Amino acid sequence: DQQVKQNSPSLSVQEGRISILNCDYTNSMFDYFLWYKKYPAEGPTFLISISSIKDKNEDGRFTVFLNKSAKHLSLHIVPSQPGDSAVYFCAATGEGFGNEKLTFGTGTRLTIIP
Amino acid sequence: DTAVSQTPKYLVTQMGNDKSIKCEQNLGHDTMYWYKQDSKKFLKIMFSYNNKELIINETVPNRFSPKSPDKAHLNLHINSLELGDSAVYFCASSQLGPNSPLHFGNGTRLTVT
Numbered sequence: 001d002q003q004v005k006q007n008s009p010s011l012s013v014q015e016g017r018i019s020i021l022n023c024d025y026t027n028s029m030f031d032y033f034l035w036y037k038k039y040p041a042e043g044p045t046f047l048i049s050i051s052s053i054k055d056k057n058e059d060g061r062f063t064v065f066l067n068k069s070a071k072h073l074s075l076h077i078v079p080s081q082p083g084d085s086a087v088y089f090c091a092a093t094g095e096g097f098g099n100e101k102l103t104f105g106t107g108t109r110l111t112i113i114p
Numbered sequence: 115d116t117a118v119s120q121t122p123k124y125l126v127t128q129m130g131n132d133k134s135i136k137c138e139q140n141l142g143h144d145t146m147y148w149y150k151q152d153s154k155k156f157l158k159i160m161f162s163y164n165n166k167e168l169i170i171n172e173t174v175p176n177r178f179s180p181k182s183p184d185k186a187h188l189n190l191h192i193n194s195l196e197l198g199d200s201a202v203y204f205c206a207s208s209q210l211g212p213n214s215p216l217h218f219g220n221g222t223r224l225t226v227t
Contacts, residue, residue: 044204107155
């Protein structure tokens with residue numbers, strides 16, 4: 001039962017353009033969402049998060065949008081840079097449940113083309 | 115100055131053996147975790163542990179056991195290894211609190227032959 005889905009296993013984007021990574025979830029109890037970034041042979045690193053009381057959170061070049069009615073969130077990276085090439089994991093949990101209930105998607109491999 | 119370090123990076127062993135993976139964090143975090151990333155790239159929690167409570171994912175076989183000598187260490191012991199245990203195992207830590215981000219180690223790739 002895959003409660004967090006990243007339906008695009010891979011994405012290629014030209015340097016300088018916008019990268020949009022998508023994530024869908026099925027569990028209506030989820031109300032806190034995170035994105036992690038992973039380079040090869042390294043562990044995932046936290047990138048940005050959003051609570052369900054917001055529909056947008058921005059941190060520099062990274063913006064996460066949340067559409068609760070559609071149970072959909074997206075990560076926008078603009079402008080995309082070569083160092084952004086990595087696997088991006090979407091994750092979700094119920095607020096108050098914390099990391100013990102954190103559910104990850106299977107990741108999207110982003111490749112930035114110079 | 116690695117924040118969460120785990121050893122070994124690679125582990126190749128035969129079925130039936132017992133092995134351990136070590137994890138240490140120097141972030142002063144209260145909670146440590148073990149995650150398993152299987153061949154389908156699912157990253158799933160196995161255990162979370164702070165000095166008060168061990169929470170076990172009910173799907174984890176009891177051949178897997180976490181051991182914490184102190185707050186900065188959480189080692190993973192695996193008995194009677196099986197082929198299906200082959201995966202990448204990640205240690206992580208976080209502050210106590212529901213929305214504290216995880217800090218991951220670089221993973222241990224376990225191959226059981």
